[in-house]
Amino acid sequence: xxxxxxxxxxxxxxxxxxxxxxxxEANHGEVVLDIIHxxxxxxxxxxxxxWNCKAGKCGSCSMEINGKPxxxxxxxxxxxxxxxxxxxxxxxxxPVIKDLVTDVSFxxxxxxxxxxxxxxxxxxxxxxRMQQVDVERSQEFRxxxxxxLCQNTCHVIRDHEENKKSFAGPRFFIRIAELDMxxxxxxxxxxxxxxxxxxxxxxxxxxxxTEVCPEHIKITDNAIIPMKERVADEKYDPIRWLGSKIRRRxxxx
Amino acid sequence: xSSSQTLEKHKYDVVIIGAGGAGLRAAVEAREAGLSVAIxxxxxxxxxxxxxxxxxxxxxxxxxxxxxxxxxxxxxxxRGGKFLNHYRMAELHAKEAPDRIWELExxxxxxxxxxxxxxxxxxxxxxxxxxxxxxxxxxxxELIRTMQQRIVAxxxxxxxxxGDAEKNMKVFAEVTITEILKENGKVSGAYGYxxxxxxxxxxxxxxxxxxxxxxxxxFKITSNSWEGTGDGHALALKAGANLVDMxxxxxxxxxxxxxxxxxxxxxxxxxxxxxGILTNSLGERFMFKYIPDVFKDKYADNEAEADRWYLDQDxxxxxxxxxxxxxxxxxxxxxxKAGRGTEHGGVFLDVSKRLSAxxxxxRLPSMWHQFxxxxxxxxxxxxMEVGPTCHYVMGGVEVEPDSAAAVGVDGLFAAGEVAGGMHxxxxxxxxxxxxxxxxxxxxxxGAAEYVKGxxxxxxxxxxxxxxSAKIEAPFTRTGGENAYTLHQELQEITxxxxxxxxxxxxxxxxxxxxxxxxxxxxxxxxxxxxxxxPGFHLAFDLxxxxxxxxxxxxxxxxxxxxxGGHTRDDFPGMNSTWRQVNHIASFDGDKVNIKAQALPxxxxxxxxxxxxxxLEKYMTSEEIAKxxxx
Numbered sequence: 001x002x003x004x005x006x007x008x009x010x011x012x013x014x015x016x017x018x019x020x021x022x023x024x025e026a027n028h029g030e031v032v033l034d035i036i037h038x039x040x041x042x043x044x045x046x047x048x049x050x051w052n053c054k055a056g057k058c059g060s061c062s063m064e065i066n067g068k069p070x071x072x073x074x075x076x077x078x079x080x081x082x083x084x085x086x087x088x089x090x091x092x093x094x095p096v097i098k099d100l101v102t103d104v105s106f107x108x109x110x111x112x113x114x115x116x117x118x119x120x121x122x123x124x125x126x127x128x129r130m131q132q133v134d135v136e137r138s139q140e141f142r143x144x145x146x147x148x149l150c151q152n153t154c155h156v157i158r159d160h161e162e163n164k165k166s167f168a169g170p171r172f173f174i175r176i177a178e179l180d181m182x183x184x185x186x187x188x189x190x191x192x193x194x195x196x197x198x199x200x201x202x203x204x205x206x207x208x209x210t211e212v213c214p215e216h217i218k219i220t221d222n223a224i225i226p227m228k229e230r231v232a233d234e235k236y237d238p239i240r241w242l243g244s245k246i247r248r249r250x251x252x253x
Numbered sequence: 254x255s256s257s258q259t260l261e262k263h264k265y266d267v268v269i270i271g272a273g274g275a276g277l278r279a280a281v282e283a284r285e286a287g288l289s290v291a292i293x294x295x296x297x298x299x300x301x302x303x304x305x306x307x308x309x310x311x312x313x314x315x316x317x318x319x320x321x322x323x324x325x326x327x328x329x330x331x332r333g334g335k336f337l338n339h340y341r342m343a344e345l346h347a348k349e350a351p352d353r354i355w356e357l358e359x360x361x362x363x364x365x366x367x368x369x370x371x372x373x374x375x376x377x378x379x380x381x382x383x384x385x386x387x388x389x390x391x392x393x394x395e396l397i398r399t400m401q402q403r404i405v406a407x408x409x410x411x412x413x414x415x416g417d418a419e420k421n422m423k424v425f426a427e428v429t430i431t432e433i434l435k436e437n438g439k440v441s442g443a444y445g446y447x448x449x450x451x452x453x454x455x456x457x458x459x460x461x462x463x464x465x466x467x468x469x470x471x472f473k474i475t476s477n478s479w480e481g482t483g484d485g486h487a488l489a490l491k492a493g494a495n496l497v498d499m500x501x502x503x504x505x506x507x508x509x510x511x512x513x514x515x516x517x518x519x520x521x522x523x524x525x526x527x528x529g530i531l532t533n534s535l536g537e538r539f540m541f542k543y544i545p546d547v548f549k550d551k552y553a554d555n556e557a558e559a560d561r562w563y564l565d566q567d568x569x570x571x572x573x574x575x576x577x578x579x580x581x582x583x584x585x586x587x588x589x590k591a592g593r594g595t596e597h598g599g600v601f602l603d604v605s606k607r608l609s610a611x612x613x614x615x616r617l618p619s620m621w622h623q624f625x626x627x628x629x630x631x632x633x634x635x636x637m638e639v640g641p642t643c644h645y646v647m648g649g650v651e652v653e654p655d656s657a658a659a660v661g662v663d664g665l666f667a668a669g670e671v672a673g674g675m676h677x678x679x680x681x682x683x684x685x686x687x688x689x690x691x692x693x694x695x696x697x698x699g700a701a702e703y704v705k706g707x708x709x710x711x712x713x714x715x716x717x718x719x720x721s722a723k724i725e726a727p728f729t730r731t732g733g734e735n736a737y738t739l740h741q742e743l744q745e746i747t748x749x750x751x752x753x754x755x756x757x758x759x760x761x762x763x764x765x766x767x768x769x770x771x772x773x774x775x776x777x778x779x780x781x782x783x784x785x786x787p788g789f790h791l792a793f794d795l796x797x798x799x800x801x802x803x804x805x806x807x808x809x810x811x812x813x814x815x816x817g818g819h820t821r822d823d824f825p826g827m828n829s830t831w832r833q834v835n836h837i838a839s840f841d842g843d844k845v846n847i848k849a850q851a852l853p854x855x856x857x858x859x860x861x862x863x864x865x866x867x868l869e870k871y872m873t874s875e876e877i878a879k880x881x882x883x
Binding site: 013040046057059097128142 | 296297298299300302304305314351352355356358359360361363364365366369370371373388389391394395398402405406408409412418449478479480511512513514515518519619622623626627628735736737738741779780781782784785786787788789
């Protein structure tokens with residue numbers, strides 16, 4: 001069942017580099033990350049790649065396979081025709097450190113800019129009561145494994161380095177949405193600051209992020225669009241916001 | 254080599270090695286006690302192996318069955334560990350686990366809910382009541398993300414107050430620690446390198462918390478991520494600490510077995526908790542044949558009762574699929590060996606007959622996804638093929654239970670999987686996540702108290718030079734051994750000779766072979782330069798795995814009985830005399846030595862929590878007569 005696979009792997013750093021051709025054996029059921037490991041063990045001992053769990057749960061092995069942002073551990077070799085050369089390159093939206101490893105520190109900086117959960121005062125551990133239906137909306141976003149494929153594919157930053165300063169990206173729009181929909185969060189104006197400080201307005205809902213999400217989170221439909229719509233609502237109706245929070249709090253306490 | 258002028262140096266009160274659940278919880282505790290904290294991890298922040306925990310976190314909150322309390326949890330934990338647990342750790346864990354879960358909720362975790370809006374709890378192997386707080390089958394991710402976001406929240410507070418988010422707590426991601434430094438017999442810091450550049454880093458700190466997780470990558474078939482290379486176990490040994498009971502390794506009964514590429518990936522115990530049944534190739538639900546005497550009164554011996562349990566847990570005994578993991582793993586192993594396995598050497602696990610497709614996708618979403626994408630199996634329609642996979646090491650650094658201080662090394666602490674004692678000879682599912690939180694917090698607190706009583710302990714130039722020379726060494730050789738090849742050879746040895754079923758002859762052979770690889774590993778050479786070079790990284794990981802494998806094989810050879818995660822074909826029974834023995838591994842700079850040490854006896858108040866007839870199955874008549882220590 002073994003087949004011989006032709007690969008082109010990008011090797012280099014932030015200054016120089018290029019695609020290198022490799023031929024390697026592949027077995028039935030193997031994923032691209034298996035192949036990269038085989039190349040590492042037998043031909044390129046210093047080939048740089050990030051990975052951890054090899055089970056689609058940690059979001060470390062993000063890269064571009066034939067130009068598509070993917071997790072290498074969840075990409076079956078069998079999905080590609082026998083005679084096709086598979087091209088493996090690093091994420092394009094972030095600076096290359098070496099080979100398939102990029103500098104994703106942008107995302108950790110953005111995480112620091114999102115105000116954290118603000119709990120109701122006086123609420124004690126063990127006291128919260130929340131209904132399953134109320135936590136499910138945020139739970140969808142908390143499935144995020146931080147692979148940053150959505151950040152990588154979003155054309156607002158993929159093709160426009162200058163936007164990085166003012167654009168948090170889809171991963172952090174779902175973080176804001178998650179907090180905004182969290183039944184216990186008391187911080188006001190999350191949608192408004194998403195618009196004004198985190199660049200929500202730059203998103204023109206092409207849904208590229210949703211398409212690449214390995215967790216199948218409906219980033220655009222369930223986080224971005226609802227936030228965009230309600231920014232408009234609440235701008236003119238602060239009572240509505242307050243009402244929704246008070247109601248939620250009463251259920252909680 | 255780095256000259257000391259250009260060497261990157263940092264000073265902190267405490268350095269935490271590892272950013273999984275235990276490390277992050279320790280960091281939060283130490284920070285809140287007023288310490289400056291460095292969190293050092295091999296991967297990016299938030300990628301720790303904790304994300305792989307699926308089923309849940311065990312805590313006797315009593316939200317689903319209010320008969321539950323810490324005493325029931327304590328009893329279950331001791332039974333699961335076959336009474337080899339350090340009683341004090343099991344006691345602290347059972348008592349404090351609920352607070353640790355509620356605290357996570359205050360930090361933003363969103364667990365699944367009961368009808369009344371409380372945190373929902375699910376059934377799991379070995380737990381008498383539904384006890385596992387969970388989020389679908391991705392509980393570990395929720396835990397790590399919550400802790401990660403808690404760290405960010407504290408950093409945001411510091412940014413506001415001091416204008417510097419990293420003033421009190423900083424994450425050093427993608428840094429490998431190669432050595433724990435000591436001066437005058439006490440911890441003085443840690444030394445390592447940045448994976449990205451290969452440049453060296455010195456952390457000066459009077460306290461170090463090891464929270465590096467497990468050792469799974471020592472084995473060929475494992476559910477562990479690449480980071481599980483026993484770094485903390487080896488760092489502790491080299492620093493003069495002890496490892497306790499390294500012979501006990503948990504083979505999780507249900508890992509994927511096919512295709513080869515995914516062999517070992519975890520299939521959560523929740524599949525069985527939600528009603529999944531195990532069958533062999535003849536279609537027999539075989540677990541009824543494997544209920545050991547000590548569990549006969551708690552597990553159903555027929556299908557009808559087992560099935561009724563799902564609807565009425567008060568009046569029926571539990572299905573044997575929910576026996577502790579060691580029992581289920583051995584049963585699967587026996588079925589396969591007897592020729593009743595599946596085509597790919599596993600058994601069938603089927604949840605499709607009990608639950609609707611919709612419920613399966615809701616309660617076990619990542620299992621559905623994992624099988625569909627990696628094996629082409631739709632678990633809502635067909636059974637999974639599963640078999641044992643190396644999952645968890647019960648053995649680990651010997652610690653003082655209350656402070657998590659490593660025995661024998663001032664200033665060193667250990668928490669989480671890397672620490673030993675808590676789980677005895679076998680860990681119950683769900684006890685790991687709360688172990689991380691309970692003892693992560695205690696390690697942070699222990700370190701804070703230690704630092705307040707001890708000043709800085711400066712690192713000497715000679716210690717730096719020695720640590721640095723070690724990092725440079727593989728680059729000074731050419732044409733030597735290939736680290737990848739040696740790693741594969743080690744995995745073959747452990748898999749074949751130190752695996753789920755062991756014999757004295759095979760363990761003796763393993764010890765000799767591991768020593769041989771260790772000799773050859775001194776001649777590893779690395780191609781390429783220091784910049785993000787996985788071959789170079791593996792050279793260090795391998796050294797750690799070799800020390801772990803040696804500790805495990807030597808401890809396993811000495812223990813002439815079968816108990817929990819240690820099964821000797823040549824000594825198949827459990828032996829009450831052996832229950833009183835811990836194996837303590839230490840390192841003399843050349844080899845690992847094992848000595849026997851008395852297991853601390855149950856104090857009277859804990860002894861009295863058990864029915865004496867149950868204790869008679871585990872203890873000697875002298876112990877029973879004593880009735881626990883005073």
